Amino acid sequence: MNLLRDSATIARRNVIRIRRVPDVMAFVVVQPIMFVLLFAYVFGGSIDIPGGNYREFLMAGIFSQTVVFGATFTGAGLAEDMQKGLINRFRSLPMSRSAVVAGRTVSDVVYNALSIIVMSLAGLAVGWRIRGSFLDAVVAFALLLFFAYSFSWVMACIGLLVPTPEVVNNATFVVLFPLTFIANTFVPSDNLPGVLKPIAEWNPVSTLTQAVREGFGNLPVGTPEPTAWPLQNATLYTLVWAAILIVVFAPIATRLYQRAGAR
Amino acid sequence: MTSSPSDTSVSARGLIKTYGEVTALAGLDLDVPGGTVLGLLGPNGAGKTTAVSILTTLVRPDSGSAHVAGVDVMADPRGVRSRIGLSGQYAAVDEHLTATENLEMIGCLYGMPRREARRRGLDLLEQFRLMEASDRPLKTFSGGMRRRIDLAGALVADPPVLFLDEPTTGLDPRSRGELWDAIRERVKGGTTVLLTTQYLEEADQLADEIVVIDHGRSIAKGTAEQLKRRVGGEHLDVHVSGDGAVATTESILAAVATGPLRIHHDDGELSAPVSNGVEALSTVLRELESRQVTIVDIGLRRPTLDDVFMELTGHEAEAEVSS
Numbered sequence: 026m027n028l029l030r031d032s033a034t035i036a037r038r039n040v041i042r043i044r045r046v047p048d049v050m051a052f053v054v055v056q057p058i059m060f061v062l063l064f065a066y067v068f069g070g071s072i073d074i075p076g077g078n079y080r081e082f083l084m085a086g087i088f089s090q091t092v093v094f095g096a097t098f099t100g101a102g103l104a105e106d107m108q109k110g111l112i113n114r115f116r117s118l119p120m121s122r123s124a125v126v127a128g129r130t131v132s133d134v135v136y137n138a139l140s141i142i143v144m145s146l147a148g149l150a151v152g153w154r155i156r157g158s159f160l161d162a163v164v165a166f167a168l169l170l171f172f173a174y175s176f177s178w179v180m181a182c183i184g185l186l187v188p189t190p191e192v193v194n195n196a197t198f199v200v201l202f203p204l205t206f207i208a209n210t211f212v213p214s215d216n217l218p219g220v221l222k223p224i225a226e227w228n229p230v231s232t233l234t235q236a237v238r239e240g241f242g243n244l245p246v247g248t249p250e251p252t253a254w255p256l257q258n259a260t261l262y263t264l265v266w267a268a269i270l271i272v273v274f275a276p277i278a279t280r281l282y283q284r285a286g287a288r
Numbered sequence: 289m290t291s292s293p294s295d296t297s298v299s300a301r302g303l304i305k306t307y308g309e310v311t312a313l314a315g316l317d318l319d320v321p322g323g324t325v326l327g328l329l330g331p332n333g334a335g336k337t338t339a340v341s342i343l344t345t346l347v348r349p350d351s352g353s354a355h356v357a358g359v360d361v362m363a364d365p366r367g368v369r370s371r372i373g374l375s376g377q378y379a380a381v382d383e384h385l386t387a388t389e390n391l392e393m394i395g396c397l398y399g400m401p402r403r404e405a406r407r408r409g410l411d412l413l414e415q416f417r418l419m420e421a422s423d424r425p426l427k428t429f430s431g432g433m434r435r436r437i438d439l440a441g442a443l444v445a446d447p448p449v450l451f452l453d454e455p456t457t458g459l460d461p462r463s464r465g466e467l468w469d470a471i472r473e474r475v476k477g478g479t480t481v482l483l484t485t486q487y488l489e490e491a492d493q494l495a496d497e498i499v500v501i502d503h504g505r506s507i508a509k510g511t512a513e514q515l516k517r518r519v520g521g522e523h524l525d526v527h528v529s530g531d532g533a534v535a536t537t538e539s540i541l542a543a544v545a546t547g548p549l550r551i552h553h554d555d556g557e558l559s560a561p562v563s564n565g566v567e568a569l570s571t572v573l574r575e576l577e578s579r580q581v582t583i584v585d586i587g588l589r590r591p592t593l594d595d596v597f598m599e600l601t602g603h604e605a606e607a608e609v610s611s
């Protein structure tokens with residue numbers, strides 16, 4: 026009970042900050058628009074996918090990439106709290122030990138939901154449409170948010186380990202670029218060479234993208250059935266990954282938080 | 289707070305904490321009877337913040353034991369947290385939130401209903417004259433104002449024991465006085481306070497008992513009066529000007545001093561503890577005249593806590609050096 030109450034208090038605080046911190050707004054609003062436009066107009070004409078419309082294909086990839094990068098907020102936010110001494114203040118209060126990190130991961134769902142709304146509008150403007158059923162689309166959005174939520178626990182651990190928010194940004198870019206590019210986000214995984222292909226096929230960012238693409242009905246007619254098991258069972262595989270990330274990283278993050286100030 | 293207020297004392301036995309090669313605490317004992325103020329005095333790096341961090345459950349000692357308000361710090365840290373208020377050495381506030389939002393958040397995390405937390409927060413802002421700033425993000429506040437909001441955070445839930453780590457460093461004299469009043473008022477209501485400070489005047493003003501620590505252990509304790517008496521004698525202060533005047537005066541004073549000299553090279557001010565004040569004064573005057581040192585001012589005075597500090601630690605309180 027304490028956990029819920031305290032997490033809500035922390036989440037409320039973080040949400041208030043969204044409005045007040047201009048660079049956060051820029052990240053939430055400007056970056057997704059930029060990605061949609063860049064990919065739509067720069068690559069849109071030159072990348073061919075069998076039987077389809079690249080812009081439409083692309084949107085699910087941009088959605089996945091953006092929400093995964095959104096998890097960076099969790100890490101950077103916690104690193105900033107540590108740097109500013111707030112973590113120590115929280116640790117001296119009779120609050121739940123998990124609430125600071127849990128509240129942060131919850132409020133980052135709000136960031137991601139905002140980004141998704143902005144991206145969807147930008148996508149609609151360049152011609153993207155949801156072709157599947159309403160329910161499938163809702164499930165796809167929910168899956169995006171849930172995977173991003175689980176991933177923010179990973180970033181929370183990084184944020185609690187490094188000395189400053191800047192380090193979080195640097196560290197995560199090194200991890201997140203390969204993770205989101207060695208995937209079917211921007212090109213079909215069948216097009217990837219050699220060893221990259223199986224990596225992409227088993228990458229949960231690919232399965233997330235695949236599930237979202239299916240949910241939005243954005244796979245062109247006549248797309249060959251994927252041969253890899255994860256892509257055939259994209260939703261299930263993605264959910265299992267999300268669950269594993271939470272089960273493994275939530276306790277680690279809580280432990281790191283408890284020791285954080287003692288450095 | 290709902291916890292039983294019967295025992296609000298703080299005690300520590302044999303606290304040891306090392307960071308690699310550095311010994312931050314080397315067996316510190318502390319006792320703060322309920323409803324009193326203990327002033328923890330010590331130079332930079334003496335271990336004041338480490339002691340506060342251990343008592344407020346932020347850091348675990350390598351060995352030793354501690355009790356706060358009857359609760360064992362190591363065995364039940366959570367129980368301790370619900371009975372204490374902490375204001376750390378550096379203001380820890382969320383600078384994107386307003387003063388009211390910050391205090392409300394802290395109150396809620398103490399388990400207060402949101403409304404009550406807000407009302408308490410507003411009361412404190414009023415008391416600290418921060419009302420007009422209550423709706424502005426703290427980013428736009430001066431350092432001193434943030435500091436006072438941080439202190440208000442420690443008071444929101446009215447905890448029975450307060451830990452204040454250098455609470456008035458960086459405050460102007462008026463704010464400092466107001467903070468002292470706020471602390472006195474709480475103590476009158478039965479709150480126990482452990483405060484660290486570099487300002488000897490602050491310890492003199494607020495503390496029932498003073499513990500001087502250096503290199504992680506207590507080197508003296510007592511009331512301000514007891515400590516001053518300990519230094520005994522009088523002090524001879526000399527203010528000189530001119531090239532080489534300080535060096536000359538230093539050698540003259542060294543001959544009559546009963547303890548280490550205190551020297552402000554830039555200002556040309558020197559101070560020496562002496563046993564027979566009048567005799568020392570006339571000797572020094574004679575010597576200074578014969579060596580043709582220009583005397584701006586010279587005089588005898590009773591010892592202050594500054595002198596105690598100097599005598600005990602062999603170095604001055606940093607805050608005094610930098611001022």
Ligand SMILES: Nc1ncnc2c1ncn2[C@@H]1O[C@H](COP(=O)(O)OP(=O)(O)OP(=O)(O)O)[C@@H](O)[C@H]1O
Pocket residue numbers: 287288307310311312330331332333334335336337338339377
């Ligand atoms: N987290 C830490 N890691 C390494 N060394 C530390 C750490 N915290 C404190 N120390 C060392 O322990 C000693 C005591 O530090 P502490 O902060 O308790 O002193 P202090 O009396 O509060 O000093 P100040 O007046 O400067 O605030 C210092 O030598 C300091 O460098």
Ligand SMILES: [Mg+2]
Pocket residue numbers: 336337338377453
């Ligand atoms: Mg300190």
